Amino acid sequence: MTSSTTKPRTAGYSLIEIVFVLTLLAIFAAIANKLFVLSFFVKNDALYAGQSIAQNDAVIRLLRTDVWSASAIGSDSPDQAKIQMSDGSVIRWKLHVTTIDDETESHLMRTEIRDGVEIPGDPLWAPPGIGFEADGIGLRLTTETDTIRLTPIKYLLGEPGP
Numbered sequence: 001m002t003s004s005t006t007k008p009r010t011a012g013y014s015l016i017e018i019v020f021v022l023t024l025l026a027i028f029a030a031i032a033n034k035l036f037v038l039s040f041f042v043k044n045d046a047l048y049a050g051q052s053i054a055q056n057d058a059v060i061r062l063l064r065t066d067v068w069s070a071s072a073i074g075s076d077s078p079d080q081a082k083i084q085m086s087d088g089s090v091i092r093w094k095l096h097v098t099t100i101d102d103e104t105e106s107h108l109m110r111t112e113i114r115d116g117v118e119i120p121g122d123p124l125w126a127p128p129g130i131g132f133e134a135d136g137i138g139l140r141l142t143t144e145t146d147t148i149r150l151t152p153i154k155y156l157l158g159e160p161g162p
Helices: 015-067
Strands: 070-078 080-084 090-100 103-114 117-122 131-134 139-142 148-152
Touching: 015 070, 015 080, 015 090, 015 103, 015 139, 015 148, 080 131, 090 131
Parallel strands: none
Antiparallel strands: 070 080, 070 131, 080 090, 090 103, 103 117, 131 139, 139 148
């Protein structure tokens, strides 16, 4: 009688199983890292978009206030507008564009001219491609995506235009 002795199998994992599990863990870690990085990009883009919208609204609100009480509006070029107020003062809006390291940044300067004295305001953020156009009655503000027409209250109340 011959007896064959076989080694009893011990509890554990084979090398192939360990390599397979480690490969799966590496794939999951790579995917998790990619999702983590992309979520930061989305968060930053949303933050930038929210700030841009708030800054754009602030500029339009201030410009609308100026135009609302204007007695005359003019625009010599697309980068500036002159608003004559009923008290004789003039408010000038001018676009300034600067380019640093291939990045273009634009801002608006609002300057009030009262009795010959210029009172400059703080630079205000400007959306890309902004331009002014006086149309005889109001002011047309154009950007790359929108056109906004601002009209003084006197014309809305029925006074004849120029």
